[in-house]
Amino acid sequence: MSLRTAVAHRNLLYLLSLKELRTRYRKSVLGWAWSLLNPLSQMVIFTVVFLYIFLREPPIGDPSGLEVFPLYFLAGMLPFQYFSISVTASIGSVQEGSNLIKKVAFPHEHLVLSIVIAQFATLLIELLVLSVAFLIFGHMVLPWLAPMMLLLVLITMFTIGVALLLSAANVFFHDINYLWTIVAQLLFYSSPIIFVTEEIPFAWLRLITSLGPTGSFVRASQEILYDGQWPSIERWALVAMYSITSLLAGAWVFNRLSPRFAEEL
Amino acid sequence: MSWLGHGNPDDHGIALRVDDVTKTFKVYDERATSLKQFIAMGGRNKYEEFEALRNVSFEVPVGEAVGIIGHNGSGKSTLLKCMAKILTPNAGSITINKRMAALLELGAGFHPELSGRDNVFLNAAILGMSRPDIARRFDDIVAFSELERFIDTPVKTYSSGMYVRLAFAVAINVDPDLLLIDEILAVGDVTFQQKCMEKFVQFRNEGRTLVLVTHDTSSVRNFCDRAIWIDHGEVKADGSPADVIDEYTETMLEAQAAADGSMRRGDGPLRVTKVDVLVSDTRMDRVRTGDDVTFRVHFETPEPVANPVFSLSIASLTGIPVTAPSSRDARAVPVSVDGKGHVDIAVRDLSLIPGSYTIHTEVSGWSRQHLYDHLQHARTFDVLAGDSSEIDGLVTLRPTWTWSGDGVSSEIYDRALPPSPDDDGIT
Numbered sequence: 160m161s162l163r164t165a166v167a168h169r170n171l172l173y174l175l176s177l178k179e180l181r182t183r184y185r186k187s188v189l190g191w192a193w194s195l196l197n198p199l200s201q202m203v204i205f206t207v208v209f210l211y212i213f214l215r216e217p218p219i220g221d222p223s224g225l226e227v228f229p230l231y232f233l234a235g236m237l238p239f240q241y242f243s244i245s246v247t248a249s250i251g252s253v254q255e256g257s258n259l260i261k262k263v264a265f266p267h268e269h270l271v272l273s274i275v276i277a278q279f280a281t282l283l284i285e286l287l288v289l290s291v292a293f294l295i296f297g298h299m300v301l302p303w304l305a306p307m308m309l310l311l312v313l314i315t316m317f318t319i320g321v322a323l324l325l326s327a328a329n330v331f332f333h334d335i336n337y338l339w340t341i342v343a344q345l346l347f348y349s350s351p352i353i354f355v356t357e358e359i360p361f362a363w364l365r366l367i368t369s370l371g372p373t374g375s376f377v378r379a380s381q382e383i384l385y386d387g388q389w390p391s392i393e394r395w396a397l398v399a400m401y402s403i404t405s406l407l408a409g410a411w412v413f414n415r416l417s418p419r420f421a422e423e424l
Numbered sequence: 425m426s427w428l429g430h431g432n433p434d435d436h437g438i439a440l441r442v443d444d445v446t447k448t449f450k451v452y453d454e455r456a457t458s459l460k461q462f463i464a465m466g467g468r469n470k471y472e473e474f475e476a477l478r479n480v481s482f483e484v485p486v487g488e489a490v491g492i493i494g495h496n497g498s499g500k501s502t503l504l505k506c507m508a509k510i511l512t513p514n515a516g517s518i519t520i521n522k523r524m525a526a527l528l529e530l531g532a533g534f535h536p537e538l539s540g541r542d543n544v545f546l547n548a549a550i551l552g553m554s555r556p557d558i559a560r561r562f563d564d565i566v567a568f569s570e571l572e573r574f575i576d577t578p579v580k581t582y583s584s585g586m587y588v589r590l591a592f593a594v595a596i597n598v599d600p601d602l603l604l605i606d607e608i609l610a611v612g613d614v615t616f617q618q619k620c621m622e623k624f625v626q627f628r629n630e631g632r633t634l635v636l637v638t639h640d641t642s643s644v645r646n647f648c649d650r651a652i653w654i655d656h657g658e659v660k661a662d663g664s665p666a667d668v669i670d671e672y673t674e675t676m677l678e679a680q681a682a683a684d685g686s687m688r689r690g691d692g693p694l695r696v697t698k699v700d701v702l703v704s705d706t707r708m709d710r711v712r713t714g715d716d717v718t719f720r721v722h723f724e725t726p727e728p729v730a731n732p733v734f735s736l737s738i739a740s741l742t743g744i745p746v747t748a749p750s751s752r753d754a755r756a757v758p759v760s761v762d763g764k765g766h767v768d769i770a771v772r773d774l775s776l777i778p779g780s781y782t783i784h785t786e787v788s789g790w791s792r793q794h795l796y797d798h799l800q801h802a803r804t805f806d807v808l809a810g811d812s813s814e815i816d817g818l819v820t821l822r823p824t825w826t827w828s829g830d831g832v833s834s835e836i837y838d839r840a841l842p843p844s845p846d847d848d849g850i851t
Contacts (some may be wrong), residue, residue, distance in 0.1 A: 168556050178535055181542070182538065
């Protein structure tokens with residue numbers, strides 16, 4: 160559907176996102192606490208593995224001077240998780256909206272966009288908690304939230320592109336779902352979230368981990384939040400390139416395929 | 425939005441223009457649903473093309489109420505989905521010059537966990553309403569649904585009647601200039617249906633345009649200015665409801681008769697002239713499950729006939745017989761009949777479930793050796809939902825359900841229809 164249609168339906172997008180948020184933790188005792196408990200439990204696991212099993216020294220933030228592995232982990236993990244959970248939830252969203260697609264004319268991309276928006280709201284809460292943690296450890300993170308927002312805009316574009324592409328493809332091939340589980344794992348371990356790029360002994364591995372599509376934004380996020388420095392212009396350019404390519408490709412494929420959804424579902 | 429489009433100057437006074445529309449579907453012999461299969465099949469799916477609509481053209485002027493009729497599989501629903509912009513035609517174009525709303529399903533997008541209030545906003549947004557519009561009409565919607573007390577409880581606690589009332593209240597308040605409807609006139613209880621009917625009449629009187637797709641010819645007859653009959657994907661007839669429906673019904677019955685043999689057999693002299701369906705002494709095309717219904721068989725004979733046995737066979741439109749009472753079995757055979765008359769077969773508490781039914785009549789001698797008159801499809805009638813909510817099969821036996829067992833909860837899962845996958849689960 161055209162951009163005009165999407166704008167005319169922005170009310171629907173708002174309400175779908177709200178529905179997504181309101182119904183996510185229904186029938187769960189801890190409710191919204193889960194959205195924080197999940198990254199926190201991973202933080203504990205990976206901290207134990209990093210510090211006490213692999214016996215690594217936490218990376219030193221430059222110029223922040225921080226030497227706290229859990230904070231390093233969360234600075235990379237939160238944006239990565241925002242991306243991966245959004246895509247995972249989006250893949251089935253067109254399929255799940257099949258009844259709606261077959262009965263009502265509306266911009267199908269709203270099914271995907273509403274999920275990303277809801278995840279974005281979750282991420283903001285998580286970042287708020289993380290910022291408090293940084294302050295407790297004596298790092299004045301607040302001014303760095305401005306470049307972080309800029310980075311999040313780019314990450315969101317990247318996420319929407321991948322989510323649109325895979326959710327549309329999943330209508331035709333249901334194995335996209337399983338494929339994504341593997342790809343998400345690969346992306347996680349190829350991004351410097353639970354390790355430090357500079358400590359990798361092989362140059363080609365260092366290159367992959369810092370230049371990959373998720374690795375590059377994970378590095379940028381760590382530099383902004385943990386190190387307290389502006390990422391290099393090259394890094395910004397790389398992240399922007401991935402984001403724009405992803406968004407254009409995803410939107411193009413989705414628009415091509417979406418008129419066929421009502422017949423194929 | 426395309427339905428806010430301004431159209432071309434020729435379209436003045438035209439609400440909807442369907443121009444030479446063709447829609448084909450791919451019918452797959454073998455369909456790859458995984459990449460492995462897709463590659464194994466050489467990267468292509470085998471399919472045949474099925475033409476659901478072929479060169480369909482018509483215009484609907486502003487303010488007209490049009491009924492689109494046709495049997496199942498005729499393409500009328502495909503046409504509606506094309507007009508609603510859900511499906512894209514392969515060839516031809518559909519121009520809509522008015523603000524359109526399409527009601528293919530009531531409560532599309534209702535979420536069971538959300539309150540009635542949230543669902544009103546969500547459903548109205550799905551139908552294309554803006555937030556200020558919804559906010560302005562919210563009170564009207566709630567008042568129409570008569571659910572003021574329950575509007576802040578989740579809709580999963582609603583009964584199916586409440587669910588439908590809320591959904592319909594939203595739909596009718598979307599306030600379009602052009603409304604496309606699919607078979608949803610028959611919802612809710614009688615009072616609510618009456619209310620919906622009034623709303624439709626008001627809608628028409630305000631000069632708005634209505635397109636109704638249905639197989640229920642009586643609502644087209646009562647309600648529309650014009651009828652279009654779609655058959656095998658083409659416009660077969662287009663004109664006044666009375667003419668088109670007569671032609672349609674005749675062809676349908678002929679087709680049925682061609683399959684079943686001739687319409688009328690028998691040697692006379694007695695003939696059945698017509699069959700009426702009555703509720704409270706009023707002739708009806710549609711009755712409800714649970715109604716007290718009288719089938720009135722009119723007959724005439726030029727000479728006296730001794731002990732005639734009348735039988736009535738009620739069958740579904742697909743030809744499955746449901747029941748066949750006869751006056752001999754009921755020990756209700758008069759010694760003689762002559763001239764004109766009628767016999768009433770009264771049924772209390774009708775057990776037929778919603779659907780379309782047809783009546784065949786037969787009159788024979790007492791020994792059934794001599795057939796006076798056999799009339800196929802003397803009458804067809806529709807049954808709407810009444811005091812039973814069963815939908816499968818042909819009749820309800822009005823069963824009572826009683827549970828036993830230590831692990832069976834005494835609480836009943838009371839949940840609004842239609843169900844969602846969330847309803848399933850192992851506890």
